[in-house]
Amino acid sequence: MRGHSPEDDVERLDLHCHTTWSSGFCSPQELVRWASMGDIRTLAITDHHHAEAYLEAADLARTLGVTLIPAIELDCLSNDRRVDLLGYWITPTAPALRAFLARWPSAATQLLGDDATLAWFAAGFGVTIDAAQLRTVAAPRDPSLYDLFVLLVGLGWAPTLGAAFQRWETMRAAGQIPRLHRRYAPVEEGAAAVRAAGGVVSLAHPALVRDDPTVEHLLAERVVDAIEAPYASYWTGGDERNTHYRRLAEQYGVPTSAGSDYHAYPFSPVHLGVEVSAGTLERLRQAGRR
Numbered sequence: 001m002r003g004h005s006p007e008d009d010v011e012r013l014d015l016h017c018h019t020t021w022s023s024g025f026c027s028p029q030e031l032v033r034w035a036s037m038g039d040i041r042t043l044a045i046t047d048h049h050h051a052e053a054y055l056e057a058a059d060l061a062r063t064l065g066v067t068l069i070p071a072i073e074l075d076c077l078s079n080d081r082r083v084d085l086l087g088y089w090i091t092p093t094a095p096a097l098r099a100f101l102a103r104w105p106s107a108a109t110q111l112l113g114d115d116a117t118l119a120w121f122a123a124g125f126g127v128t129i130d131a132a133q134l135r136t137v138a139a140p141r142d143p144s145l146y147d148l149f150v151l152l153v154g155l156g157w158a159p160t161l162g163a164a165f166q167r168w169e170t171m172r173a174a175g176q177i178p179r180l181h182r183r184y185a186p187v188e189e190g191a192a193a194v195r196a197a198g199g200v201v202s203l204a205h206p207a208l209v210r211d212d213p214t215v216e217h218l219l220a221e222r223v224v225d226a227i228e229a230p231y232a233s234y235w236t237g238g239d240e241r242n243t244h245y246r247r248l249a250e251q252y253g254v255p256t257s258a259g260s261d262y263h264a265y266p267f268s269p270v271h272l273g274v275e276v277s278a279g280t281l282e283r284l285r286q287a288g289r290r
């Protein structure tokens with residue numbers, strides 16, 4: 001038997017990433033393959049309001065030695081603030097979760113599925129986008145950001161996905177992409193849907209709530225079972241903020257989840273996977289059994 005090695009003290013995992021089922025640019029199978037190549041032992045694909053990636057990639061994950069956790073991310077609101085919930089070890093087909101998702105489509109699905117909204121949105125790009133055409137590109141999925149880019153390339157708006165993405169980012173930075181109204185579920189309803197599907201609820205990227213009293217309220221009232229720290233994307237001062245939220249988790253006696261929020265955006269290097277102390281995953285799992 002081999003002795004104790006530093007490897008025993010850490011777990012390499014990723015409990016937050018996206019595919020073309022929501023806001024990502026890669027398939028569930030690609031994510032699983034990259035996870036295995038990066039020696040990431042445990043992966044949870046957390047598409048917004050979709051759990052299908054798990055069903056698509058579970059067989060490949062088994063083949064490649066990756067433990068795939070059925071998971072989801074829900075776009076919610078708490079006191080008029082955007083709050084995203086991560087749900088782990090859910091039953092993707094649970095009727096209560098299905099009912100929630102039918103009542104509350106993701107923000108992207110609302111935008112890309114509505115003809116009038118889509119027309120207004122497309123006018124900002126200077127192209128005509130036909131909602132039915134977008135649905136055809138996306139089928140059998142709901143139209144996602146990736147499908148919109150595929151259609152924009154097809155319409156000659158940009159020569160490639162990469163060029164389209166750069167053009168989009170330039171417009172976004174200049175405030176030229178219209179911000180449209182979307183409906184979000186109350187956070188309590190999102191948490192209840194995850195629990196009804198047998199899942200554990202973690203608060204995604206708490207710094208992006210931009211209001212610690214709201215974060216503390218969600219912890220104190222046990223609306224969430226856990227909080228995401230470390231989180232490895234889309235905020236600056238990462239180490240400092242991750243330490244802050246890890247302390248908050250300790251203070252409220254809740255476990256942590258950990259993830260990259262990797263989207264495989266064009267030109268983004270693969271940054272799947274984070275290292276956490278051994279036992280983190282098991283503590284998160286136990287949180288759902290209290």
Ligand SMILES: [Zn+2]
Nearest residue numbers: 016046073261
């Ligand atoms: Zn996310």
